Amino acid sequence: MDFKAKLVQSYDNDAAARDERVLPDARQELRGRFIELLRAEGRSSIIEFGAGAGQDAVELMAAGLSVVAMDLSPENVEKCRARGIDARVGDFYSLDFVDGVFEAGWAMSTLLHVPDEDIDRVLAELIRVLEPGAPLAIGLWGGVDEEGVPDDDWADPPRFFSMRTDSHLREILERSFVIEAFETVMPHDDGSGHYQWCIVRARP
Numbered sequence: 001m002d003f004k005a006k007l008v009q010s011y012d013n014d015a016a017a018r019d020e021r022v023l024p025d026a027r028q029e030l031r032g033r034f035i036e037l038l039r040a041e042g043r044s045s046i047i048e049f050g051a052g053a054g055q056d057a058v059e060l061m062a063a064g065l066s067v068v069a070m071d072l073s074p075e076n077v078e079k080c081r082a083r084g085i086d087a088r089v090g091d092f093y094s095l096d097f098v099d100g101v102f103e104a105g106w107a108m109s110t111l112l113h114v115p116d117e118d119i120d121r122v123l124a125e126l127i128r129v130l131e132p133g134a135p136l137a138i139g140l141w142g143g144v145d146e147e148g149v150p151d152d153d154w155a156d157p158p159r160f161f162s163m164r165t166d167s168h169l170r171e172i173l174e175r176s177f178v179i180e181a182f183e184t185v186m187p188h189d190d191g192s193g194h195y196q197w198c199i200v201r202a203r204p
Contacts, residue, residue, distance in 0.1 A: 003149075003160040004091070007113055008072050010155040011052075015075035019053040026185045027108070027139070030197050031056055034106070034137045035063045037199070041135070043103040049092050049126060050110025054080035060106065061085065068102070070095070092122055097129045105129075105136040112140045115162050116147060116172075123176045127202040135180070136200050142169060143184070143193030166196060173200055 011018070023031075038046070044066055051057050051069035053076055060067045061084070069080050070090035080087035090096060092110075105126060114122050130136060146163045153159055164172070166184065173179055177200035186195040 003113075003115075004072065006157045007159055008074075010157055010159050011071070011073035012075040013156055015053060015073060015079055018076070019079045021053070021055070023055050024186060026195070028059075030137075030139065030185070031059060034104075034135075034199070035060065035065070037135060038065065038104055039063075043134075045102050046104040046106055047097075047102040047129065049105060049107040051080050051085070051087060052076055052109075054083045054085045054087065056106060056108060057085045057087070058083045065104075068097075092125055093118070095125055095129050099128055100131040102130050102134065104134050107136065108139040109141065111138060112142065112161050112163065113159065115160070116164075119162070119172055120175060123172075127176060130202065132204070133201055136177070136202075138173075138196075138198040138200060140164070140169065140196045140198075141193060142166070142196045143188075163193065164196075169196055169198075173198060176200075177202055 046060055046065050046067055048057050048069040051071045054069060057067050057069040069085050069087040071077050072091055074089050077087045077089050142164045144163050145165050145168055149158045149160050179200050181199040183197045184194045185197055
């Protein structure tokens with residue numbers, strides 16, 4: 001079974017539990033800041049790449065945005081739809097949208113499942129469906145360079161991760177984007193990593 005099939009199975013198996021989770025305060029604060037940026041720029045449509053059970057998407061809708069949410073997991077998509085979200089099963093390796101249709105993008109804790117060998121291809125596909133100059137928010141767990149399936153992953157089956165140091169992630173993003181914000185938040189207690197928060201726009 002390839003790594004994407006295992007991701008689908010893992011997130012399908014976890015969908016019911018994920019539907020009950022409350023996002024950390026720091027994550028909610030980042031979302032609020034991005035909403036304010038979109039309001040300041042008069043942007044009204046957004047795509048969420050990897051929506052999970054829809055906790056972010058429903059709040060983006062509550063802020064008055066037109067939201068399309070996509071996720072690899074059919075069970076997660078059903079949880080999103082139960083919240084009234086326009087959600088689709090999809091793979092950001094090949095998105096079923098025309099070019100330049102969205103005014104903004106939101107990708108939290110999803111690109112960490114993309115191997116380094118595929119990341120430029122995936123970022124190009126995200127850029128394709130965003131209008132020129134659209135802001136894209138990216139959040140990733142990282143701080144170390146590790147790629148593979150961790151022995152201690154709690155998911156069933158265990159998931160593939162590509163974790164990147166801050167400098168490695170910046171190097172990747174700068175190949176395709178201008179980085180407008182790059183912050184680290186929610187550090188792990190053992191000092192092994194943190195959450196990387198970025199706002200980027202595709203290079204003209």
